[in-house]
Amino acid sequence: MTEIGILAFGAYIPRRRLQRAAVHAVNKWFAPGLSGLAKGERAVANWDEDAITMAVEASRDCLTGLDRAAAGGVTLASTTLPFADRLNAGVVKEALTLPDAVPASDATGSLRAGTSALLAALEGKQTRLCVASDLRKARPASEGEMVQGDGAAAILVGQGDVIARVVATYSVTVDMVDHYRSSGADFDYGWESRWIRDEGYTKLLGGALRDALAKAGIDAALIDHAIIPVSVRGVAAGIAKTLGVRAEAVVDSLTATVGDTGAAHPLLLLATALERAEPGQRILLAGFGQGVDVIVLETTEALARLPARRGVRGHLADRQEESNYQRFLFHRGLIGLERGMRAELDQKQPGSTLYRHRKAVLGLVGGRCIKTGTVQFPKSDISVNPNDRAMGTQEDYPLADRLAHIVTYTADSLSFSPDPPTYYGTIDFEGGGRLVAIFAEVSADDVEVGRPMRMVFRINAADEQRDFIKYFWKATPASEGGQ
């Protein structure tokens, strides 16, 4: 088999879903015109998430049941990368504990970055993990705030037992500036929505889809899943109708539940489609942004054999309603709250130390003594086993994907947290190893001695003095939603 195609998919949608009505209730005095959008909910990343952490979680979901070593390369596509000059995909690579001998690159520049990365991977020969992730940021009381959402999706591309093969690809590039964000700017500037709809979506996107289908010689009516990632109501359906795509084939845009996740959205919808597709079905995928990418795929029998994963479905089910608009604004840095002296803690993360301990810090790799089997975190020269102080006997032992159980815990209201109280405690990993960890996404009912926890990659703290984000792993209840 030398055919290149899709080997696996994964998704990540943050657990909190901000109720749009709660947003509008606060802002309607100023922006009453947004009332039409004040329905449903949108996914909001927690304060300790960003495009990198969400990409890691989507990638882990994608790699469920697969040998990590298969990922011969990583591309992280995003328009909201936390670092302008530090390979963001490099952090993802470390968190996934992929070997050093893998190429990794960031793809950015437009909301089309996700499909462009996927296109490039499909045209290559290596197995490559294409992950797209965006944490959208819009001004309060803007349309963007209402329609956008945060999330990530990962697609593993390669040769072998593909779950979907490529039927056709097509790409056009046109410098149509429907919206833009200058380097260093916080928010998008958008042009008139009617112009974008008519000239952008209908003519440019619709035209490219028509041309792509014509080039491939595929009858639009044979498309089973059409991904036209436009959140403006009726646009995707209108384009589909014009093309001759069956109405029921149009993949739900997740507008009501997640919101538009930007560069991640086409891949997130592709994950949705792959979740629902039967073998032998055709998927039409488009990405829009200063041009259009079109990819036509056909699912295979291997799709049915793909190991179960949380996927979009699992993440949609694992939701927590959020009606606290002020908390959302604070977590986005859009309002300042008095954080107190404990927020002043200055902990520099020296580059040399992080580099030396990158496997432990970014990959949660501990040590296992080859003599006694004792597992510990972090590794050390002399084993922690008090009955056998073996020296230099520890091999790498990844802990991130192991289930853990709470040994003890507290909910700390004194230490600073953007989302108090801080839940943390001691956890023991199945198979050995112990950690004192912060708990993510928990409330009082989630914590008790013995409860199962799984690890998630999160922001540990932001060094505001040096503008550096420090990442580490946190524990979250294992029983919440999905697998």
Place this chain on the structure above:
Amino acid sequence: MARGIKDKVAILGMGCARFGERWGDDADTLMVEAFEEAIADAGIETSQIDAAWLGVAFDGINIGPSGIPLSIALRLPNIGVTKVENYCASGTESFRGAVYAVASGAADIALAMGVEKLKDTGYGGLPVRSRGLLFDMVGVTGSAPGNFAQLAAAYRTKHGVAKDDLKRAMAHVSVKSHANGVRNPKAHLRKAVDEETVLNAPMIAEPLGLYDCCGVSDGAACAIVTTPEIARALGKLDLVTVKALQVSSSNGWELQQAGGWDGSYFHTTRVAAAKAYEEAGITRPREQIDLMEVHDCFSITELVTMEDLFISEEGQGWKDVRNGFFDADGTIPCQIDGGLKCFGHPIGASGLRMIYENYLQLLGRAGERQRKDPPAIALSHNLGGSPIQNVSSIAIVGLEDA
């Protein structure tokens, strides 16, 4: 076991500053206040001091590094002054330095000082600080109450104690210390509280409420030590001697070996206690120890410490606490001076403050709070760090013949 230091060193004099919010004073003033009492008690001249140790934990925030701040504040005669820092055991560590110097014969008279000026940090509670580069990357920078609060969930789970029962036992610890603090003119907090007040206080770190936490205070305490022979030559009749000094530091076992430690107790305290009892020749601590000052940084800490010191049976400490075993008029009073909870907790001074109270009680000089049946053997205990990674120190002092 090593030969130990039992009865090799006597306390010549002690002093303690009034603890509290000493807004008008620097650390220097507090050290001088403690020192003046101690040297008057010792009946010697400053020039007779051969060596000194200074215990202070937040040096960067209050007095700066090295032993120089002590040397300057007391105008010591260019002797060696060593600064020690071992979290909340710093005060006891300075005492250990001075005692060991005398026991070795390297010094005839040595000074131990502990001081902390916490109220200039601006924090309610202890300031947060780095614990080293790797820890800062992978550890949880929780608050002190958050770190110690974790004892509770593990303790009640292990011993099958209902949440409410444990909370009430913890409350009794605080009610007791407040009642004791009322009778101590040097204590920071001198107001009694009732159990309901403690139970209904705002939550600081589940399940520790406000009254489950000790305050942070400014303060200093000081000891001057020498050999029993020199003490007698200087005219001292009733001698309080050092029976045992033990320190145990975590070696990573609690944190790193899953399943090894259950989070409900202090491994280091048990190690230090066993060694201290052996050094002091104590075989039945529940019967032989008359008085205790333990590191009651939080109510749950005092409760589990009663078991770690082998005073209460494992899993029964909460019952002893509720039954008044450790009350001022109980079998073994614990924190008869108000403890960290109410006397206060200026980190570097606390270990010496405890020894100070024990010293006063042993000599019958504790005033209104003096234990009626006079104690002969008294124990003090400190914990620094957090349950999962800590240093534990124990000092047993007693009448020379006890």
